Amino acid sequence: MPLLGRAALILAFGLVVYAAVAGSYGAWRRRRLVVESARNALCGAFGVALVASLVLLAALARHDFRFTYVADHTSRELPLRYTLSAFWGGQEGSLLLWFLVLTGAASGAIALNRRLTTDVLPWTAPILGGLASFFAFLLVAVSSPFATQPAPVDGAGLNPSLQNPYMLAHPPMLYLGYVGLSIPFAFAMAALASSRNDERWLVATRRWTLAAWTFLGVAILLGAKWAYEEVGWGGWYAWDPVENAALMPWLVATAYLHSVMIQEKKNMLRVWNAVLVALAFGLSLFGTFLTRSGVINSIHSFTQSPLGSWFLGFIAVVAAGSTALILVRLPVLRSRTRLESLVSREAAFLYNNLFLVAFALTVLWGVVYPLVSEAVRGVAVTVGAPYYDFFGIAFGLPLVILMGIGPVVAWRRASLRSVGRTLLLPGGVAVVAGAALVLAGAGSSPVGLVGYTFAAFVLAAIVVEFIRGTRARRALGEPSWPRALASLVSRNRRRYGGYIVHAAIVLLLVGAIGIGAFSTTREVRLQRGETVTVDGYTLAYVGSTAERVANAKELRAHLQVTRNGDDLGTIAAGKNRYPAEGESSNEVGIRTDLLRAEDLFVIADRFDRGGSVFIKVIVNPLVNLIWLAGIVFLFGSVVAMWPDAREQARLARRFGEPEALAPA
Amino acid sequence: MTTLALVLAAVLAVACVVLVARPFLRDIRGAEDLREPTGPERERTRLAEERDRALAALKELEFDHRTGKISDADYHAEVGELRSAAAEALRALDEQQGRRPGPVRSSRTRV
Numbered sequence: 001m002p003l004l005g006r007a008a009l010i011l012a013f014g015l016v017v018y019a020a021v022a023g024s025y026g027a028w029r030r031r032r033l034v035v036e037s038a039r040n041a042l043c044g045a046f047g048v049a050l051v052a053s054l055v056l057l058a059a060l061a062r063h064d065f066r067f068t069y070v071a072d073h074t075s076r077e078l079p080l081r082y083t084l085s086a087f088w089g090g091q092e093g094s095l096l097l098w099f100l101v102l103t104g105a106a107s108g109a110i111a112l113n114r115r116l117t118t119d120v121l122p123w124t125a126p127i128l129g130g131l132a133s134f135f136a137f138l139l140v141a142v143s144s145p146f147a148t149q150p151a152p153v154d155g156a157g158l159n160p161s162l163q164n165p166y167m168l169a170h171p172p173m174l175y176l177g178y179v180g181l182s183i184p185f186a187f188a189m190a191a192l193a194s195s196r197n198d199e200r201w202l203v204a205t206r207r208w209t210l211a212a213w214t215f216l217g218v219a220i221l222l223g224a225k226w227a228y229e230e231v232g233w234g235g236w237y238a239w240d241p242v243e244n245a246a247l248m249p250w251l252v253a254t255a256y257l258h259s260v261m262i263q264e265k266k267n268m269l270r271v272w273n274a275v276l277v278a279l280a281f282g283l284s285l286f287g288t289f290l291t292r293s294g295v296i297n298s299i300h301s302f303t304q305s306p307l308g309s310w311f312l313g314f315i316a317v318v319a320a321g322s323t324a325l326i327l328v329r330l331p332v333l334r335s336r337t338r339l340e341s342l343v344s345r346e347a348a349f350l351y352n353n354l355f356l357v358a359f360a361l362t363v364l365w366g367v368v369y370p371l372v373s374e375a376v377r378g379v380a381v382t383v384g385a386p387y388y389d390f391f392g393i394a395f396g397l398p399l400v401i402l403m404g405i406g407p408v409v410a411w412r413r414a415s416l417r418s419v420g421r422t423l424l425l426p427g428g429v430a431v432v433a434g435a436a437l438v439l440a441g442a443g444s445s446p447v448g449l450v451g452y453t454f455a456a457f458v459l460a461a462i463v464v465e466f467i468r469g470t471r472a473r474r475a476l477g478e479p480s481w482p483r484a485l486a487s488l489v490s491r492n493r494r495r496y497g498g499y500i501v502h503a504a505i506v507l508l509l510v511g512a513i514g515i516g517a518f519s520t521t522r523e524v525r526l527q528r529g530e531t532v533t534v535d536g537y538t539l540a541y542v543g544s545t546a547e548r549v550a551n552a553k554e555l556r557a558h559l560q561v562t563r564n565g566d567d568l569g570t571i572a573a574g575k576n577r578y579p580a581e582g583e584s585s586n587e588v589g590i591r592t593d594l595l596r597a598e599d600l601f602v603i604a605d606r607f608d609r610g611g612s613v614f615i616k617v618i619v620n621p622l623v624n625l626i627w628l629a630g631i632v633f634l635f636g637s638v639v640a641m642w643p644d645a646r647e648q649a650r651l652a653r654r655f656g657e658p659e660a661l662a663p664a
Numbered sequence: 665m666t667t668l669a670l671v672l673a674a675v676l677a678v679a680c681v682v683l684v685a686r687p688f689l690r691d692i693r694g695a696e697d698l699r700e701p702t703g704p705e706r707e708r709t710r711l712a713e714e715r716d717r718a719l720a721a722l723k724e725l726e727f728d729h730r731t732g733k734i735s736d737a738d739y740h741a742e743v744g745e746l747r748s749a750a751a752e753a754l755r756a757l758d759e760q761q762g763r764r765p766g767p768v769r770s771s772r773t774r775v
Contacts, residue, residue: 003666007673011680018684030698036687044683048676119698198709265720267713410728411721412742418734465731472730654712 001055002067005146008052012099013136015045019129027122027193035122039110042125045132046103053100056093056145060086065151069093075157075580077551082163088171089162091292091307092145097172098288099135101179105208106132109183113204120200123190131182134314143307157551157580166226173219174246178284180212181249184256185281188274189322192329202260202273203651207641209260213253214637216284220246221630232586232603234618236515236626239388241367245287248360248367252280255356258349261494265411266346270333271326272353278322283360285315290367341413348406352399359395363388393447397454400509403502404458407465425464430457448517455506455513462499462506469496489639497640504633507625511597514622523605523616535619537600538562542570544607552576554587557604557613561591573604573615597624704760711757718750 019041026034056069060083065071073086073093087093106128110117117124139145161167184205191201223243228236237243256276259269293308326333339347366383373381408422433456434449442449469488470481478484489496522534526541533539539559547554556574560567573589589602601618608614701709725746729739 001665001669003669004672004676007669008676011673011677015680015684030700032696032698033687033690035698037684040686041680041684044680048680051676120701122698198706199713265717265724267717408733410733410738411724413738414734415738418738422733468731469727472727475730650716654716655709 001059001064002146002148005052005055005059006144008048008055009136009139009144009146012045012048012052012103013133013140015041015048016103016129016132016136019045020126020133021129023126023129024123027126030122032118035118035125038129039114039117039125042103042110042129042132043107045129045136046100046107049096049100049103052146053087053096056096057084057087060084063155065153065155066148067145068147068149069145071149071152071155073155073158075155075551077580078155078158078163079550081168082158085162085168085171086158088175089158089167090145092139092143092147094171094175094292095135095139095143096145097175098179099132099139101172101175102128102132102135102182105176105179105183106186109187109205109208116200116204117190120196121187121190121194123193124186127186127189127193128182131186131318134310138307138310142310154580157578160552160576160578160581160583160585161230163578163585164226164230166222166229170219170222170226173215173222177212177214177216177219177246178249178288180208180215181253181277181281181284183208183212184277185322188277189325192274192325192332195329195332197270197332199264200655202263203655206260209253209257210637210641213250213257214634214641216246216250216253217633217637218630220250221627221633225627225630228623229588229590230585232588234519234521234601234603234616234620236623237512239366239385242287242291244363244367244388245283245290248363249280249283249287251356251360251363252276252283255353255360256280258356259353262346262349266337268335268337268339268346269350270335271330274326274333276353276357278319278326279357279360282315282319282322283364285311285318286364289315343409343416343419344413345406345409345411348402348409352402352406355395355399355402359391359399362391362395366391396509397450400451400454400458400506403505404454404461407499407502408461422464423461426457426460429460430454432456442518445513445517448513451509451513451517455510458502458506462503465499466496490644491646493642493644494640497636497638497642500636500639501633502636504629504636507632508629511622511625511627511629514598514625515620518621519623520619521616522618523614525608525612525614527610527612532615532617534600534617536563537568537617537619539571539602539615539617541613541615544574544611544613551580552578555607556587557607557615559589559602559615561600571600571602573602574607575604592624594624597622597628599623708757708760711753711760715750715753715757718746718753722746722750 019038022034022041023038025031026038056067058064059067059070060074061080063070063074063076063083069090069092070086073090074083078086088097106125110125110128113121113124184201187201187205191197220243223246224236227238227240227243253276256273259273259276262269263273289308289311293311339350341347366387369383370381373379404426405419405423408426409419430453434453437443437449437452442452466485466488470485473484473488473491474481478487520535522532524532526532528541528543531538531540539561542558542560544555544557547556554574554576556572559571559573560569561571562568568591571589571591574587576585576587578584586603589604591600593599598619598621601620603616603618604613605616606614722743725734725739725742728734729736734742
């Protein structure tokens, strides 16, 4: 069946090129039938990409080693779930996933906004077709997943680091985030190309942007969880270039989600929002380039490939095209509305935008500086954690403060007195929390102390917001407090969903400070029967075992854990040896205390012939709040995205008046 | 297997051609070109957006007042201005649509 896969990709390439070329002609000459035909071609490309993907999945499931891709990334002993996840374990499969998600999202967005993308924004399909053409070209001409060879007896297996449950979900989520950002980008550029200065594109892509941003955020946390468990150095985020690659578009998309509200409410920042949409998408392409090109050393980069120059060329075309379009349409985009006061909700959003974008660009500079240095000076340098930590604190702490201040400041303008009054309670809570932390001994880390105090301030501000809002709804006649709360949230899902997301960011901050500033580490060599005590936990080495499992040999050190005399069971840590892949992996032991949200983390570094083992024991306080933050983040995002019938009716009235074209 | 793959690929290709050609298979004599929105239509959209913004601002002000984010004095200083802006937006839209302007209702009870 490789032939069917290849044929499907060639067809898909033809369809997306048609969508780009014929669609451009149709939009330019305003030919309805050509625009509709281009739109159909894009939807057809999704169907064909689906066929190609099914061919590859079938080949993986059947261990069809005639496919070079299957032989290079799986083996007969590899468990089925990892065999199927090898779809995105290699470069060619990843590109196919990118293409599948892109054509799927494009078809979905166009189908949901059929009339809008035909009559008002006919440039949408050709722009999406143009983007998809690049990936289809790579799949057909540069990096095909359907290349064949004489079938070997067994395959080379999958990189052991990728044989982790989190890797089943992390890459698809990441691509849904990266690719999802192409939808607001395409609609925004189509609006510019069509010289439309109304907000239809913005309304139509609101949920797509939120969904892409949510996927990206969840993917970052899933990747962090994978790194925590699989890479096994005891941390969760290492400012690795590939980790940063996902963080940058997420930060810019976060800025956009805030500033777009100012455009909706005040008709301001239109140029800025167009720039943010283009920058977020450009950075998502850059992220894919970093992950796939292998130009940067990263623990997450599993390929060395010739795609780098293609990607750089494509990023340059996208950047130049979107910049030119924004510059050409500047007269349409410029707004006559001005900021009324520096003390207002919109001003707070503006400050938040500046910090977020500055942070994203700082991270970008840290990622590209080694490349620039090597290209210009011939000197290889690395930008380490201290650089990112410094700017993370410099930009992060003001952002946290703004999360607390922003929601309590009124729109348009607010008096300092009013702001002071509304901040009195959260401020008081922060002071009390800070004092309590000093008394509890948290003063050993000034950054941690400041971070926790700020976190208390933001959490208090969020709670106060919910209480005040619920009280206002109750005063307006809601029969009970729960009904008042439900009514409050349902009447402004984006705002209150956003506050829940803010709470998630605070949880993440508390967890990150816990592991970063207050963890305890001890390295020791233990003979059987010996013990080590770390932060209240006592670990006794009871022996080691070697076992053959599905596709690996597991070597484990077993340690009995007690705390204050209580038996907490055993913990096992060691290594896996994968014969097919010829590689080993660290398999850490983790014991989670949900009540304290802390982990006892054990790495068994080396097993001696004499029976002793070198272990590293880390106690990570509050680290589980990071993962809890992921769940809260997802919940908040769903609340913000949930359809609002009242708003839909309002939009239908607004856009239905002249042309009956309400965006979905 | 190769023959089957070729047949499936051919079926796929035909399906794609039909899908892409479908708009042209309709009665093309009746197909109009895309219509560029006229100046008044664009203006109507702009005014409708202005109206929604003005009403939303009024609603936000009421809510900010109820939740104690702005004082009574600030509220009274701003509410008149916002009501005027909302009335102006409604009037402009009504005039543009050739309707007689109606009275502006307070959004006080619709927070």
